Amino acid sequence: xxxxxxxxxxxxxxxxxxxxxxxxxxxxxxxxxxxxxxxxxxxxxxxxxxxxxxxxxxxxxxxxxxxxxxxxxxxxxxxxxxxxxxxxxxxxxxxxxxxxxxxxxxxxxxxxxxxxxxxxxxxxxxxxxxxxxxxxxxxxxxxxxxxxxxxxxxxxxxxxxxxxxxxxxxxxxxxxxxxxxxxxxxxxxxxxxxxxxxxxxxxxxxxxxxxxxxxxxxxxxxxxxxxxxxxxxxxxxxxxxxxxxxxxxxxxxxxxxxxxxxxxxxxxxxxxxxxxxxxxxxxxxxxxxxxxxxxxxxxxxxxxxxxxxxxxxxxxxxxxxxxxxxxxxxxxxxxxxxxxxxxxxxxxxxxxxxxxxxxxxxxxxxxxxxxxxxxxxxxxxxxxxxxxxxxxxxxxxxxxxxxxxxxxxxxxxxxxxxx
Amino acid sequence: xxxxxxxxxxxxxxxxxxxxxxxxxxxxxxxxxxxxxxxxxxxxxxxxxxxxxxxxxxxxxxxxxxxxxxxxxxxxxxxxxxxxxxxxxxxxxxxxxxxxxxxxxxxxxxxxxxxxxxxxxxxxxxxxxxxxxxxxxxxxxxxxxxxxxxx
Ligand SMILES: Cc1ncc(COP(=O)(O)O)c(C=O)c1O
Numbered sequence: 157x158x159x160x161x162x163x164x165x166x167x168x169x170x171x172x173x174x175x176x177x178x179x180x181x182x183x184x185x186x187x188x189x190x191x192x193x194x195x196x197x198x199x200x201x202x203x204x205x206x207x208x209x210x211x212x213x214x215x216x217x218x219x220x221x222x223x224x225x226x227x228x229x230x231x232x233x234x235x236x237x238x239x240x241x242x243x244x245x246x247x248x249x250x251x252x253x254x255x256x257x258x259x260x261x262x263x264x265x266x267x268x269x270x271x272x273x274x275x276x277x278x279x280x281x282x283x284x285x286x287x288x289x290x291x292x293x294x295x296x297x298x299x300x301x302x303x304x305x306x307x308x309x310x311x312x313x314x315x316x317x318x319x320x321x322x323x324x325x326x327x328x329x330x331x332x333x334x335x336x337x338x339x340x341x342x343x344x345x346x347x348x349x350x351x352x353x354x355x356x357x358x359x360x361x362x363x364x365x366x367x368x369x370x371x372x373x374x375x376x377x378x379x380x381x382x383x384x385x386x387x388x389x390x391x392x393x394x395x396x397x398x399x400x401x402x403x404x405x406x407x408x409x410x411x412x413x414x415x416x417x418x419x420x421x422x423x424x425x426x427x428x429x430x431x432x433x434x435x436x437x438x439x440x441x442x443x444x445x446x447x448x449x450x451x452x453x454x455x456x457x458x459x460x461x462x463x464x465x466x467x468x469x470x471x472x473x474x475x476x477x478x479x480x481x482x483x484x485x486x487x488x489x490x491x492x493x494x495x496x497x498x499x500x501x502x503x504x505x506x507x508x509x510x511x512x513x514x515x516x517x518x519x520x521x522x523x524x525x526x527x528x529x530x531x532x533x534x535x536x537x538x539x540x541x542x543x544x545x546x547x548x549x550x551x552x553x554x555x556x557x558x559x560x561x562x563x564x565x566x567x568x569x570x571x572x573x574x575x
Numbered sequence: 576x577x578x579x580x581x582x583x584x585x586x587x588x589x590x591x592x593x594x595x596x597x598x599x600x601x602x603x604x605x606x607x608x609x610x611x612x613x614x615x616x617x618x619x620x621x622x623x624x625x626x627x628x629x630x631x632x633x634x635x636x637x638x639x640x641x642x643x644x645x646x647x648x649x650x651x652x653x654x655x656x657x658x659x660x661x662x663x664x665x666x667x668x669x670x671x672x673x674x675x676x677x678x679x680x681x682x683x684x685x686x687x688x689x690x691x692x693x694x695x696x697x698x699x700x701x702x703x704x705x706x707x708x709x710x711x712x713x714x715x716x717x718x719x720x721x722x723x724x725x726x
Contacts, residue, residue, distance in 0.1 A: 507645075508643060508644035508645060509619075509644075510643075510703070511646075514584075514700060515584065518583075526618065526619040527619065527620035531620060534620060540622065569584070569588070570645075
């Protein structure tokens with residue numbers, strides 16, 4: 157990574173002009189959008205791609221013998237190829253489109269989990285998982301009589317890998333870990349965990365919802381068996397998720413949902429399945445949004461994911477430095493930004509994150525306040541939630557200043573009001 | 576630090592609300608409650624517990640424990656003050672009036688709410704309305720359970 161180079165090629169003001177929503181005001185102040193871990197804004201290119209599809213290509217895919225259908229099919233499949241390249245999959249057929257990262261994780265739990273996880277088996281997760289990477293496994297475990305074990309979290313908000321060999325054992329069938337914590341921003345070092353899983357013959361699932369949008373991710377280098385992420389967290393439209401899986405796994409697996417598109421032949425007596433990956437895409441998929449997601453991938457690829465990461469790291473380092481100067485504030489997660497994504501998660505001991513969030517909103521600053529769908533992690537730190545600012549390509553150092561000013565205002569408001 | 580006044584924000588965080596937040600009334604638990612409610616706001620993880628001692632159809636004593644924002648804590652504190660000593664029918668009707676105010680009904684007699692009227696400013700912040708109603712919903716669940724136990 158070369159941050160010095162990044163600063164010269166990364167023209168934030170030019171990027172901002174590509175995002176129409178960044179021109180709007182909130183409560184009379186310029187919008188400062190720092191809730192990117194929840195969802196990102198969309199560049200003009202993505203919005204245009206949606207409109208272009210509906211105005212010029214709208215047709216159902218895969219079965220049409222007419223021109224529109226052919227064009228739509230080609231555009232849809234082109235996005236699959238782009239996704240494959242983006243995460244360095246060995247072939248586009250390893251990419252399954254879903255509705256969201258959540259649906260991708262559920263697909264694994266249903267289609268792979270129910271066939272392969274048996275009574276007495278173990279599933280390993282971590283204490284910092286998003287509910288989407290926890291609840292599907294809890295349900296699976298409950299149904300088949302398997303057990304879930306959790307890798308713990310240190311006070312610093314990192315995974316506690318001591319004793320990993322006692323957690324991942326020959327009973328382990330599957331290990332599922334987030335690459336980046338959405339709550340604290342912690343970047344997890346996956347090699348040890350994935351190697352331990354493979355040594356025991358278990359499969360490794362990576363929740364990439366907060367990593368793929370923000371840094372280079374190479375599924376072959378990580379050596380994961382599955383990876384899940386969402387388009388809407390990386391400039392794309394809502395309603396599109398990605399499941400990457402090793403091709404052989406997809407071939408072995410039974411379908412998730414069934415119906416049209418996913419079959420090759422249907423008789424009254426039964427049906428046979430379409431080829432991978434279409435076997436996993438039952439019904440008419442979200443064609444328009446998948447196609448527009450292609451434009452989002454183009455946008456990020458043109459910037460370069462190393463540059464995206466470097467820009468976010470610069471913002472995060474600055475935000476942490478400014479936050480640390482505030483009296484009494486508690487900051488969660490590693491302070492070292494090389495081990496942390498573009499997230500600043502913090503609390504005042506005596507001001508609830510909700511109250512901070514409301515006051516920031518009055519200043520036009522959008523952050524998230526709450527448990528970030530990671531209640532077990534919040535419990536681990538004995539709190540109901542945190543205030544979380546999360547950055548992306550269009551955020552600026554001045555916006556970090558606006559955040560800090562707003563936080564100071566919240567602090568002053570409550571001490572002022574107490575008289 | 577000098578603040579430029581934000582009128583809606585001042586309405587949300589009225590002095591009386593902040594006072595209840597800082598100096599909660601009836602905080603704690605009862606030794607032998609005969610009705611208990613536990614509620615949470617799945618949106619933000621806020622939690623409330625309400626202990627009630629119900630005698631002769633009246634709330635003879637009430638306590639609450641809460642983990643949450645200023646609005647949810649103040650609302651719980653104000654609620655306990657408001658319902659203490661009321662008959663269960665009066666609690667019901669007060670809750671109806673309170674809900675009416677929070678959800679913007681025009682026919683609400685705000686006067687009847689006493690101090691609770693201070694929570695009116697929350698209406699301008701729709702995402703916070705759930706914070707203000709959490710304790711009330713929890714109270715209602717406790718009373719329903721209590722009613723079932725009787726019936
Ligand atoms: C780490 C992580 N995993 C999974 C998800 C679920 O993503 P989606 O809601 O798009 O399915 C999120 C979204 O917040 C997330 O941050």
